[in-house]
Amino acid sequence: MSILKWLKKPYFFESDPKIHLQLSIAIGSFVFLFIYIFQPFGMAEVKNNLFFYSLGFGVVTFCVESFLFIVIPYFFKDYFKNEKWTIGKNILFLLILITLISTCNWLYNSSVQISENGFVLSLKDIFLYTFSIAIFPIFLYTFFSEKIYTTKREKASKKIMELKVSKKSDKLNTKLKTEIKILAENKKDSITFDIEKLIYITSQGNYASFFFKTKNGLEEKILRTTLNNITNDLFAYNTIKRCHKSYIINAKFINSISGNARGYYLESDLLSIKIPVSRNIKKAELNDLIK
Numbered sequence: 096m097s098i099l100k101w102l103k104k105p106y107f108f109e110s111d112p113k114i115h116l117q118l119s120i121a122i123g124s125f126v127f128l129f130i131y132i133f134q135p136f137g138m139a140e141v142k143n144n145l146f147f148y149s150l151g152f153g154v155v156t157f158c159v160e161s162f163l164f165i166v167i168p169y170f171f172k173d174y175f176k177n178e179k180w181t182i183g184k185n186i187l188f189l190l191i192l193i194t195l196i197s198t199c200n201w202l203y204n205s206s207v208q209i210s211e212n213g214f215v216l217s218l219k220d221i222f223l224y225t226f227s228i229a230i231f232p233i234f235l236y237t238f239f240s241e242k243i244y245t246t247k248r249e250k251a252s253k254k255i256m257e258l259k260v261s262k263k264s265d266k267l268n269t270k271l272k273t274e275i276k277i278l279a280e281n282k283k284d285s286i287t288f289d290i291e292k293l294i295y296i297t298s299q300g301n302y303a304s305f306f307f308k309t310k311n312g313l314e315e316k317i318l319r320t321t322l323n324n325i326t327n328d329l330f331a332y333n334t335i336k337r338c339h340k341s342y343i344i345n346a347k348f349i350n351s352i353s354g355n356a357r358g359y360y361l362e363s364d365l366l367s368i369k370i371p372v373s374r375n376i377k378k379a380e381l382n383d384l385i386k
Contacts, residue, residue: 101182102181102182102183102186103181103182103183104181104182104241104355104356105180105181105182105355105356105357106180106181106182106184106185106237106241106356106357107177107180107244107356107357107358107374108168108175108176108177108180108184108185110168110175110177112165112169115160115161115164115165116161116165118160118164119156119157119160119161119164119165120157122156122157122160123153123154123156123157123160124153125153126152126153126156127149127150127152127153127154127156128149128153130149130152130153131145131146131149131150135224136216136220136224137216141208148207148208151203151207152200152203152204155196155199155200155203156196156200158199159192159195159196159199160192160196163188163191163192163195164192177357177358177371177374178357178371180357182237182241182356185237186233186234186237189233189237190233193225193226193229193230193233194222196225197218197221197222197225197226198218200221200225201216201217201218201221201222204216204221240356241356244355244356245354245355245356247354248353248354248355248356248358248359249353249354249355251354251359251378251381252351252352252353252354252359255352255381255382255385256351256352256385258382259385259386271331271332273289273290273291274287274288274289274290275287275288275289275290275293275328275329277305277318277320277324277325277328278320279318279319279320280319280320280321280324281319284318284319285318286305286316286318288305288307288316289307290329290332290335290345291347292307292308292309293305293306293307293335293345294306294307294308294313294344294345294348294363294365294366295342295343295344295345295348295363295366295370296322296325296342296343296344297341297342297343298321298322298340298341298342299317301319301321302317302318302319302320303317303318303319303320303321303322303325304316304317305317305318308348308365313365313366322337322340322341322342322343325343326343329343334346334347334386336383336384338361338370338371338372338373338376338384339370339371339372339373340373341371342370342371344361344370344384346383346384346385346386347386348363348365349361349362349363349370349384349385349386350362350363350364350385351385352372352381352384352385353369357371358371358372358373358374359371359372359376359381360372361384361385372384
C-alpha cells in the first residue's frame with residue numbers, strides 16, 4: 096500500500112471535550128514532570144525556580160492542546176466531522192499541535208529563562224528537540240491504532256453477520272398499527288407512511304428526510320422536525336433504531352455491517368450509501384441494528 100493510500104484511510108476524531116480535557120491535563124503534567132525531573136536540553140543551568148519554571152512548560156502545553164482540540168473543533172464542527180476524518184488529517188493536526196506547542200514554549204522560555212552564561216534555547220532548538228521526541232510516536236501510534244481498531248471492528252462485524260444467519264428476524268408487534276403519522280414542529284404539517292416501507296431517516300439541519308421503499312426505488316419525504324421527536328414517536332417499533340445522531344434506521348432493511356478504524360457502518364441492498372453507527376453504541380447493541 097502506498098503512503099498516499101494509507102493517509103487517505105478512514106480514521107476517527109474524538110469529539111468528546113471531556114476526553115480532550117483529560118488528555119490535555121495528562122500531557123501537560125507529563126511535560127512538567129519530565130522537565131522538572133530530567134532537566135533536559137541544558138536546563139540544569141537555569142537559575143529560575145526550577146519547579147515553577149518547569150510548571151510553565153506544562154501549563155503552556157495544556158493551554159495549546161485544549162485550544163486546538165476543544166475550542167477549534169467547537170467553532171469548526173464541519174471540518175472535524177468523524178465521517179470526514181482520515182489518517183492524513185489526524186497526522187497533520189498532530190503536527191500542527193507540536194508546532195504550536197514548540198512556538199509557545201519558545202516564547203515562554205525566552206521571556207522567563209535566566210542563566211549565568213546567557214544560555215537561552217533558540218526556536219530552532221526547541222523545534223528540533225520537540226519534533227525529534229514526538230514525530231515517531233505520532234506515526235507509530237496512528238499506524239498501530241488504525242490497525243487495531245480496524246481488525247477489532249472487522250471481527251465484531253463478522254460475528255454479527257454469523258448471528259444474523261442463525262437467528263430469526265424480528266417482526267413488528269401485530270398489535271401496533273403500521274400506518275404512522277408524524278407531526279412537524281409547528282403541529283400543522285405532517286407525513287403519513289407505512290412503517291414497513293420506511294428504510295431510514297436522516298437529519299438535514301432543522302429538517303428530517305424520510306426514505307421509503309417503492310416499486311420505482313427510493314422515495315424521499317421531508318418534514319421540519321428533529322430525530323429526537325421521531326425516535327419518541329417510533330419507540331414502540333422494535334425494528335426502528337437510532338444508530339447515530341443523524342440517522343434512524345429500519346433494521347429489517349439492513350443486510351450487513353462492516354467496520355474500520357473510524358467506526359461501524361450499516362449497509363443495505365437498497366442503498367448506495369453506508370450508514371454510520373455512533374461510537375457511543377455498545378458492541379452488545381450492534382446486534383439489534385441488523386435483522
